[in-house]
Amino acid sequence: MTDYAIGDIQGCHDRLQAVLAKVDFSPSRDCLWVAGDLINRGPASLETLRFLEGLGDATRIVLGNHDLHLLAVVLGGHRTRKKDTLAEILDAPDLERLVAWLRQQNLCLYDGDRDLFMAHAGLPHIWSVDQALACGREVEAVIRGPEARAYFTGMYGNEPARWHDDLQGMDRWRAITNYFTRMRFIAADGTLELATKESAGAAPNGYQPWFQFPRDDQVRVIFGHWAALEGRTGSERYIGLDTGCVWGGALTIMNLDSGERIHCDC
Template identity: 70%
Template sequence: MTDYAIGDIQGCYDALKEVLAKVDFAPSRDRLWVAGDLINRGPSSLKTLRYIESLGDSAVVVLGNHDLHLLAVVLGGHALKRKDTLEAILNAPDRDKLVGWLRQQHLCVHDPDRNFLMAHAGVPHIWSVQQTLDGAREVEDVIRGADAPDYFAMMYGNKPECWNENLTGMDRWRVITNYLTRMRFIAPDGRLELTTKDSVGSAPEGFAPWFEFSRADDLRVIFGHWAALEGKTGIDQFIGLDTGCVWGGSLTMMNLDTGEKIHCDC
């Protein structure tokens, strides 16, 4: 078995199939770790979602902000945004099956043998591995449960800006969600700055890219979400796989054992 991790697909089904063909990917013997944002903005969100779902146990998926947005539209009553390409999913005869499958996916996954954790946006330096897993599981339980409509109705927002163990309810779930699916810039004390989406050099005063803060452990973090990085963090411990496929860049996949990266121009 060979395990591969792939960055933001965002509905670019043809690019996904092309990059998988380059390694002769076979679900019967290989596994695909997907770093979130399977869908949206690209031309084939429905085909992409159906394909990843069809992989069964050969796919390990974390949710990205665009995946959560689909759930927020379906379950939380939110409207589509102007640039969304989710109509085909919403109108599909198997919509409920696909939405149900998406709700069962994770916000982060941990491989202790390889010493890496995968989350769509990354992992804040103020959290240990166990804190990250505990926070993710707490929100995953909400997404899968009867309170999901209320969660998705109130999911959006930039407050609270910082984690506090005493937070409860929606404030607690929202900040966990924001760390794992929206984070780019962060302050030393863990405060998030969620309005700036450009390159590393655009960091607001008092903030820096989350991966520039050292961790107390040697955990490797695999993430997507930040296309402006072009996959470059400058730090071997933090591996960015979003290389802007949907924006005309490339789709990047990495062999988790050798570190080899496979690209497909988009």
């Protein structure tokens, strides 16, 4: 059995199949960790979603901002955006089943044997692994529960920009969501800067890439979300797997134990 992790697929189903073929992936023996943004912007979001759902227990998936956007359209009444490629999903006869499956996925995952954490945007230095997992479980319960429609109605927004333990309700859920699915640049006190999407060297005054802040542990972190990094973080413990497939870059899959990365050009 081999565990692999893959970066942002974003509906690039043919590239997904190509890179899985390169590693001879078999759901009967292997497991695929998906770092969020399964869908949107690529040409085959519905096909991608159906394929990943069909893998069943052979996947470990975290939700990305594009995945949450689909749920916000379906459950929160938000409109699709000009560049979205979600129409095929929204018109699909199995939409209800796919949405129910997506709602059961996680915001973050942790493998204690490997000391390995995965979230779409990363792990902020202000949270221990245990605190991050607790925050993730809190919002996952909301997404799966009766408050889901209220959550998706109010999910969007940049405030509060800084975490406080005493945050409550929608402010608390929105902050957790932004740390896990939208974070790139962050200040020492945990304040998020969510406007800048360029490479690590474009940090606004007073901010740094989240992975440049020291931590008190040795956890390794798998993340996607930041295509402008092209997978480069300057550290072996912070593993960026979004290599911009949907933007003409590559789709990257990594063997979790050997660290070998395989690319499929897009």
